[in-house]
Amino acid sequence: MVNHQIFGVRAARTASPDLDLPALRENLLEQRLFRLEQLRQIAATDRADAPLRRRDDSRTEVRDQLAASARMVLADVEAALARMDEGGYGACGLCRRPIASERLAIVPQARYCTRCQQVREAGR
Numbered sequence: 001m002v003n004h005q006i007f008g009v010r011a012a013r014t015a016s017p018d019l020d021l022p023a024l025r026e027n028l029l030e031q032r033l034f035r036l037e038q039l040r041q042i043a044a045t046d047r048a049d050a051p052l053r054r055r056d057d058s059r060t061e062v063r064d065q066l067a068a069s070a071r072m073v074l075a076d077v078e079a080a081l082a083r084m085d086e087g088g089y090g091a092c093g094l095c096r097r098p099i100a101s102e103r104l105a106i107v108p109q110a111r112y113c114t115r116c117q118q119v120r121e122a123g124r
Contacts, residue, residue: 018101019089019090019101019104020101021084021089021090024084024089024104024105024108025081025084027108028077028080028081028084028108028109029081031073031077031108031109032074032077032078032081035070035071035073035074035077036074038066038070039067039070039071039074042063042066042067042070043067045063046060046063073109076109076111077109079109079111080108080109080110080111090104092111092112092113092116093111093112093116094112094113094116094119094120095113095115095116097113098113099112099113099114100113100114
């Protein structure tokens with residue numbers, strides 16, 4: 001078993017023991033960089049297109065939606081990194097059971113186990 005303290009990552013108290021926290025952290029850091037760059041590019045395009053804004057409201061709307069989505073994912077990634085630092089990563093935010101390592105491999109910023117995520121989505 002890898003000592004995750006070496007990598008500056010505290011293992012979650014209730015996380016699955018088979019989590020590869022350093023790899024998950026690296027994935028989250030890459031996602032953060034990608035989203036920050038995406039937001040930078042959107043902002044640069046927005047400034048460049050400012051004179052055309054009145055003529056092309058649909059492009060502006062799409063760009064605004066992309067920026068909102070990128071900010072939302074960035075916030076989720078930042079929250080996951082904070083949970084890693086605090087030792088709560090890998091535990092469901094509702095039932096506190098471990099989130100399956102397979103789910104975290106696909107969605108490393110997941111806050112909820114599959115069951116709780118489905119319940120949340122059904123309640124919308």
